[in-house]
Amino acid sequence: MPRHPGLPLPVALAALLLTGAVAGAEPIAPADRRSGFDQMSAEIQTMQRDDDANPGMLAVVDGAELWTKPPSSSRPACAGCHGEASSSMRGVAARYPAWDARTARPIDLQGRINACRRTHQGADPLAYESPDLLALTAFVATQSRGQRIAPPEDARLAPARAEGRALFEARMGQLGLSCAICHDENWGRRLGAAAIPQGQPTGYPLYRLEWQGMGSLQRRLRNCLTGMRAEPFGYGAPEYVALEAYLATRAAPLPVETPAVRP
Amino acid sequence: MRRGRRAARFVPAVLALALATARAEEGVVSFTIVGDAIPASLTGASGDPNRGRAIVTDRTRGLCLLCHGGPFPEERFQGNLAPDLAGIGTRRSPAQLRLRLVDGRALNPDTIMPSYYSLTGLTRVGRVWQGRPILSAAEIEDVVAFLATLREPEGRP
Structure with a gap:
């Protein structure tokens, strides 16, 4: 070590x-x-x-429901734009945090979900650590389960x-x-x-x-x-x-x- | 010859004086480092080894057993990031123990041991911990007094 x-x-x-620049070699080799x-x-x-014993799956199930639920009657649900998460969200979490062009800053997955709510759904951001934000983030991230983390x-x-x-x-x-x-x-x-x-x-x-x-x-x-x-x-x-x-x-x-x- | 002996006694004293550095920080009592030790008690009095043991084994006060193991059979789950405390009283004098507790960075800037009696060189100290050292001067003396009693090497009753 x-x-x-x-x-x-x-x-x-x-x-x-x-x-x-970042000095020094990688502390832990790949x-x-x-x-x-x-x-x-x-x-x-x-x-x-x-999955039947993993308590985190309850949040994933909640997230799946939120994915298809429009935050208001006039705005689309996540699924309205992104469709089936199992294909559209596959690999996304493995690439986050990513660059957010709108704010010209890096953004993490939960930040991206909230940014999407604001810009496309006209909804208030979900509070950090709120059950809904954790559930949606867990649902999106689960679509990358098993994929190797691959920062852009x-x-x-x-x-x-x-x-x-x-x-x-x-x-x-x-x-x-x-x-x-x-x-x-x-x-x-x-x-x-x-x-x-x-x-x-x-x-x-x-x-x-x-x-x-x-x-x-x-x-x-x-x-x-x-x-x-x-x-x-x-x-x-x-x-x-x-x-x-x-x-x-x-x-x-x-x-x-x-x-x-x-x- | 008598003169020579006197001179020989004099040399270490001069060296010790040359290496002595006084430290004064706001919020802690001042003390003097001589070589790799703080010879004088921070309180002017001896600590209480029983109170010292209680501090050492308390994982929210001394925090010692998070990193160190030691001769504490009743304490489960001792850490192994740092040397075992068994026999520490034979390896280090009370004065040496005192400096290592007060501010080990004086001897090794890269030490992972927290500086238990220093407020300098710290960043982003949590609000509730600001302005006070990890242990008080009296607690440092209690821990020094206790560690000095650990004279049995590891593995012996």
């Missing part, structure tokens, strides 16, 4: 601005990338594999990916830890009771037993920030999208697992 000197966030960001699935107990693995080769995403990496490697909070200290340098070891995973975002939104519910990757990132005794970024903050953009490149070519189950 390679070691990285932990830079304080301002230093890391300054270094990033100076060089304009061949060594592992889903957190591999470290789970056989019981929880079975729960994820079996889009140079416009490079600054966000670099910023995401700088954030991932920055020491934060009262404990002065970084994401990288655990998930790049010490994965496989034990933090108290927990086996440290690589932190690969292969199955979001996912059902976490600890939460007794579904949650997004942003929720998980907030949990880790709080654990480091750092001030979490607000939901929807560009920092999360940057982290998601970096994490997608760090996870490829692992397959999408949505809806994953995690302890």
Whole structure:
């Protein structure tokens, strides 16, 4: 497991601005990338594999219903434009976050769903972590289940990916830890009771037993920030999208697992 | 010859003085680092090893067992990111333990061990944690006093 000197966030960001590029080799080589699935107990693995036992499938079923339901009588449902999700949405989640031309920023899948609601459905955005947003996102992402994560080769995403990496490697909070200290340098070891995973975002939104519910990757990132005794970024903050953009490149070519189950 | 001996005694004292750095931070008491140690108690008093043990094994106060294992048979699920604490009292003096708890970055800027008694060099500290170190000076002394009692190497009763 390679070691990285932990830079304080301002230093890391300054270094990033100076060089304009991501420094250093990939912390975990593609061949060594592992889903957190591999470290789970056989019981929880079975729960994820079996659609009848996977509690995340309830959200997917809800999402399927929302997909065909127009938000108002005068506007189309998702299906009105996109048709059968099993074909139109296949592979989409494997390519997100993507570049959003309208806002000239990277956008994650739940952000895209809300942008679509606003522009094409005349509807208010769904709140972060609301059951409907989790359900629709899980339904769309499930259409890519089994497909390998394949971030687009889009140079416009490079600054966000670099910023995401700088954030991932920055020491934060009262404990002065970084994401990288655990998930790049010490994965496989034990933090108290927990086996440290690589932190690969292969199955979001996912059902976490600890939460007794579904949650997004942003929720998980907030949990880790709080654990480091750092001030979490607000939901929807560009920092999360940057982290998601970096994490997608760090996870490829692992397959999408949505809806994953995690302890 | 007598002079020579005196000089030999004098040299380490000069070296130690040369390496001594005083630290003063707002929100924490000032202390002096000498070599790789903080010789003087942060409170001027000795800590209580029993209170220190309670802090070490408390996963929301000391947090120690999230990363370290140690001779705590009643504690399940000890971490293995950092050296086992068994016998630490023979490997490090109380003064050395004190600096490693207060701010291990003074010895190794890349250490993953949190600086338990420093407010500098931190970023995005959560609102509820701002302006106070992880442990108080008295708690640091309690933990130092307890760790100094861990004198049995790993695997022995």
